[in-house]
Amino acid sequence: MCYAHPVTTATSAPLASRRSERSRLAILDAALALCAEQGYANLSVEAVAARAGVGKQTIYRWWPSKGAVLLDALVRESAPHAPIPDTGDVVADLGTIVLSVIELFTHPDFGPHLAALIGDAQRDPALAPALLEHFIRPRRAPIAERLQRAQRLGQLPASLDVDAVLEVIFGALYHRLLLRNGPLDPAYASFVVNIVLSGCSATQTKRRSRRRLEADP
Numbered sequence: 001m002c003y004a005h006p007v008t009t010a011t012s013a014p015l016a017s018r019r020s021e022r023s024r025l026a027i028l029d030a031a032l033a034l035c036a037e038q039g040y041a042n043l044s045v046e047a048v049a050a051r052a053g054v055g056k057q058t059i060y061r062w063w064p065s066k067g068a069v070l071l072d073a074l075v076r077e078s079a080p081h082a083p084i085p086d087t088g089d090v091v092a093d094l095g096t097i098v099l100s101v102i103e104l105f106t107h108p109d110f111g112p113h114l115a116a117l118i119g120d121a122q123r124d125p126a127l128a129p130a131l132l133e134h135f136i137r138p139r140r141a142p143i144a145e146r147l148q149r150a151q152r153l154g155q156l157p158a159s160l161d162v163d164a165v166l167e168v169i170f171g172a173l174y175h176r177l178l179l180r181n182g183p184l185d186p187a188y189a190s191f192v193v194n195i196v197l198s199g200c201s202a203t204q205t206k207r208r209s210r211r212r213l214e215a216d217p
Contacts, residue, residue: 026052027059028073035070036109040116043070067120067127074114075134078104084142090150091197097143098169098189105177106184115178140166156200169196 030051035043045066049056063069082100085093105111121128144166150156172192176184 023052023054023058024062027054027062027069028076031066031069032073032077032109032113035113035116040070040113040120045069064126065124067117067124068130070113070117071127071130071135074110074117077110078135078139084146086146086149090147090155091193093146094143094169094197095190095193097146098173098193099186101170101173102184102186102189105173111177118174118178140170156197160200165196165200169193 027048030048031043034047034051043066045056045059048066048069049059052059059069063072085096087093105114117127117131121131144162147156147160147162147165151158151160151162169192172188173184176182176188182188
């Protein structure tokens with residue numbers, strides 16, 4: 001999610017590209033390490049540059065702020081490795097997905113950084129849309145597709161607003177990540193998924209019953 005890329009000539013492009021990639025990775029690693037050591041509030045572009053062994057202007061050429069650097073680092077750290085499960089049981093599959101998100105949120109080298117970044121996004125007008133565009137939406141899209149397959153199979157109501165369902169489910173996780181008002185654990189994952197999807201199924205059952213009643217003479 002770099003915001004810009006260094007310009008190179010045709011003859012120097014391969015070598016310059018390798019050097020740029022090494023610098024980029026060093027910057028992302030430095031941002032994560034410093035954030036873990038001293039917290040996001042004390043993180044600075046100057047400190048990241050010093051730890052990465054690059055000039056401050058190198059960072060500002062690619063990212064507009066320390067938050068943008070950390071966001072790129074978190075995107076890299078949380079790159080999905082496993083496909084979205086599709087066992088035919090949408091409740092079980094969504095439970096597996098939510099549990100994996102909880103494991104990420106509770107990791108000490110990830111959850112606190114993400115929470116701090118979300119907080120900073122309330123003050124940085126460029127960071128909030130970048131967080132949505134590069135972190136949240138790409139990870140939510142395949143989950144939405146899984147729920148849409150369940151809709152086509154009749155496991156969920158066809159009229160269900162999938163995006164709204166995901167906002168409710170993941171909103172509950174973000175609530176506990178940010179406010180720390182309760183544990184983020186497998187029991188909570190199961191509770192959230194079951195209460196939301198059972199509500200969706202109950203809505204579908206009520207609509208079917210109402211249609212049957214309307215059809216009876």
